[in-house]
Amino acid sequence: MAHAVCLIADPERAPLDGATVAVVQRVIGGAARWLADHEACELLVEAAGGDEIRAQAQAALGDLPYDVEVVPAAGRRKRLLVSDMDSTVITVECIDELADYLGVKPEVSAITRRAMNGELDFVAALQARVALLEGLPVEIFDEVFRERVKIMPGARTLVRTMRSWGARAALVSGGFVPFAERVRDAIGFDLTQANRLETMHGRLTGRLLGPIRSPKSKLALLRQLTRVFRLQPGETLAVGDGANDLPMLRAAGLGVAFRPTPAVAKVAPVTIRRGDLTALLYLQGIAKGSFVSG
Numbered sequence: 426m427a428h429a430v431c432l433i434a435d436p437e438r439a440p441l442d443g444a445t446v447a448v449v450q451r452v453i454g455g456a457a458r459w460l461a462d463h464e465a466c467e468l469l470v471e472a473a474g475g476d477e478i479r480a481q482a483q484a485a486l487g488d489l490p491y492d493v494e495v496v497p498a499a500g501r502r503k504r505l506l507v508s509d510m511d512s513t514v515i516t517v518e519c520i521d522e523l524a525d526y527l528g529v530k531p532e533v534s535a536i537t538r539r540a541m542n543g544e545l546d547f548v549a550a551l552q553a554r555v556a557l558l559e560g561l562p563v564e565i566f567d568e569v570f571r572e573r574v575k576i577m578p579g580a581r582t583l584v585r586t587m588r589s590w591g592a593r594a595a596l597v598s599g600g601f602v603p604f605a606e607r608v609r610d611a612i613g614f615d616l617t618q619a620n621r622l623e624t625m626h627g628r629l630t631g632r633l634l635g636p637i638r639s640p641k642s643k644l645a646l647l648r649q650l651t652r653v654f655r656l657q658p659g660e661t662l663a664v665g666d667g668a669n670d671l672p673m674l675r676a677a678g679l680g681v682a683f684r685p686t687p688a689v690a691k692v693a694p695v696t697i698r699r700g701d702l703t704a705l706l707y708l709q710g711i712a713k714g715s716f717v718s719g
Contacts, residue, residue, distance in 0.1 A: 426473065426497065429468070430449070430453060430455065431496065431708055432486075432492070432493055433465045433491060446466050449482050453472075455469050456469050460707050464713070492696070500659050501710045502590065503592060505662065506592060506661075507647045507650065509599075509665030510605055512666045512667070513577065513683055514596070514612060520554055523558055526561060541668060542689070543667075543688050547639055547640055551633070555632065556631040563628065563629070576608075578702065579701035581718075584612050593654055595615060601620050602617075602622075603622075620637055643672065643673045647673045657678075662678065662709075663680050665685075666689065667689060679694075682694075682696045683697050684697065695708065
């Protein structure tokens with residue numbers, strides 16, 4: 426079976442060069458195809474499975490700071506993207522930033538880290554953190570989005586490039602609707618799902634409304650959209666960083682843990698630690714010259 430071995434770098438910190446690619450090539454063979462100078466190159470090889478060839482490529486690189494991932498060479502271009510929001514397509518955890526306005530960010534952040542690492546039940550941890558936000562005025566969402574929310578490098582390019590060939594893009598978040606809707610519009614997602622916060626007299630009550638967007642909800646949306654758009658599971662791509670994303674990552678045709686927590690990195694199908702979100706385009710075999718820039 427043909428596989429693509431993708432070598433992806435952070436070009437500003439550790440550019441990828443031909444000599445490094447040649448080191449891997451001597452071990453696993455394959456024809457080299459550069460996707461972006463100093464940033465991404467793939468080797469097309471025949472191998473029974475991806476795990477063994479990945480291990481060989483990684484061993485050849487040793488401690489050099491590059492992402493090495495292996496994907497089947499066939500059917501690489503996906504037609505559906507389902508993405509997490511916090512710490513995936515934006516650089517912050519919005520709930521932690523809201524907590525900062527009440528002086529409880531360290532407490533909330535600690536719960537967030539444990540929940541994202543799979544140490545706590547996601548729903549219970551979310552409810553506990555939301556309770557600490559009681560009393561915040563609803564106007565705070567505008568300020569937090571304006572002052573603290575930053576789009577992750579490569580997010581707009583990823584979504585716009587995939588949509589250029591007709592793919593659909595969905596944002597599904599365990600975070601909150603006021604942020605998810607703003608992020609959807611800023612990046613270009615087709616649709617979004619997120620949690621709703623109860624308000625009273627213009628302030629948060631510390632409670633959630635309606636069904637909670639849990640790990641099962643993310644998986645359910647992936648499956649629902651796969652059916653709605655009449656796709657095969659192999660035509661889907663999911664990306665996230667936390668333990669609550671793992672069910673959808675495992676179910677997608679290509680499931681990518683992006684700069685994940687340590688526990689997630691150990692079990693995720695594919696992991697990107699050093700590249701930005703355009704790495705997901707390289708994994709699909711898309712060269713930088715074909716990107717639709719954001």
